[in-house]
Amino acid sequence: MMEVLPRRPAPIALPIGSDADLARVRQHVRLVATELGFGLVQQTKLVTAASELARNTLVHGGGGQAEITPLEEGHRTGLRLSFVDQGPGIRDVALAMTDGYSTGGGLGLGLSGAERLVHEFAIETGPGRGTTVTAVAWVTGVPAPRSGAGPRRPGAR
C-alpha cells in the first residue's frame, strides 16, 4: 500500500446501510475483480471477504462505506477494499481477531476469516474513533501467502 497507482476501473465508494447494500458491494467487488483478471477462486475469496467486512461495518459500525480501489504496482495488479465506519470502534483488536469470538451472535469468523482470504490486512480503530478495515489482494497464479505475511497489522495477534 505504498506508491500504488490506481488504474482502470476507477475507484468507487459504495454506501453500506442495509442488507441490500451488502449485495451491491459483493456484486461490485466481483465485477471489478473479474475485470482486473482475478481467477475464480480469488474472486470468490475477495467477494466473501468483502461480504464479511461489509457486514461488520453494518452490524458493528452502524453503517459506513466500502471503498473499492484497483491497484497497480509494477507488474502487479491488485484490489484494495476499505470498509470505513464511524461506529464505536474496536476496544481489543487482538480479541476481535480471535477465531470464534463474536459480539454479534455470529460464528466469530468475520475478521479473522477475511484476513485469511486476502494478502494484506489492516485495522485502524480505537474506542470512539470508528473503524477502518483495509484488505488488499494481488492477482496471482500461486496460492495466497498465509496470514502474517501482510506488512501492517497494528495490534493483531
Next chain:
Amino acid sequence: MRVSEHDAAHEAAAQRVTDFLRRRREQIAQRWADAPLFRTVFTVSRDEAVEACKAVVDALAEVAADGRLEDISAPGFAAVRDQLGRTAASRARTGSSPAQIADEVAGLRAPVTELLRGEFADPSAPEAHEAVLTLAVLMGTLRLVVMETALDAGEELIERQRLQLMEVATPVIQLWDGIVAVPLIGTLDSARSQVVMESLLEAIVDQRAEYAILDITGVPTVDSLVAQHLMKTVAAARLMGAECIVSGIRPAIAQTIVHLGIDLGSVVTRAGLADALAYALGRQGIVVPGRPAAGASRS
C-alpha cells in the same frame, strides 16, 4: 406596504384562478380528456376520462382556494392522489419513462392556460399575467404530486417483488419418497434463510421426509453468515428427524470456506445434487444401477 400589496395581488390571482377552475370545469375536463396522459389510460370510455379530469380540476380548485399553490401535501390533492398514481402507474407499465410521464403532465398546462387567457378582454393586462403565472405554479405542483405518487408506487412494487422473490426462490421439491430438496438461489440473507427453514421444515412434516437436500449451486457467496444459516437449518431438520445433505459446493466456494475457518464437519456434504440424491437413496437401501452405457450395474 409594497409587500402587502404584492400579497394582495397574489391572493386575488389565486381567487381568480379558483373561480376560473370552478366555472370552466367542464371545458377544461373535455380538453384534458384528449391530452395524451388521460387519452392513453382511459382507452375504453371517454366519459371516464372526462370524469377523472373533473376530479383533478376540483382538486386544483380546492388547493388554489386554500392558497397552498406550492404545497404538494395540500389536502386538496388527497382526493386525486390515488387516481393520479394509478394513471401514472398505468403509463409506466406501458413503458413510459418518468420523464415522459412528467412531460405528459406538463402537457396539461397549455390547454387550460389558453382557456384562462380567453377569460380576459386584454390578455396582456397585469392581472391576466398574474393569473396565468398562478396557474403555472399550480400546474407545476400537480406535476410534482404525480411524480411523487408514481415514485411511491414504484417503491411499493419493489417491496412486493422482493416478497414475491423470497417465496418464489425457495421451492421445496420432493425428489423421492422421503427425500425433499431445496435448490437455493441468490443471496441467502437472514430473511431468506428464515423462509427456507420454515418451508423446509413444513415439507419434512408434510411429506414425512427422512432426507432433506439443501442445494447451494445457485448461491454465489457462502460467507460465515450464510454458513451459519445453513448449519442452523441442518440442526433444525435434524430435530425433526430428517438428515440434511448440503450439495452443490463448487471448488472455489469449498476453498473459501476452508480459509474462512468454517467447520462444516458435522454436516453431510456432496459435490452435486445427483450425488446427494444417490447418498440419500443408498441410505434407504435403494440401489440405483449405473447407466447401461457404463456397462455392468454397480451392486
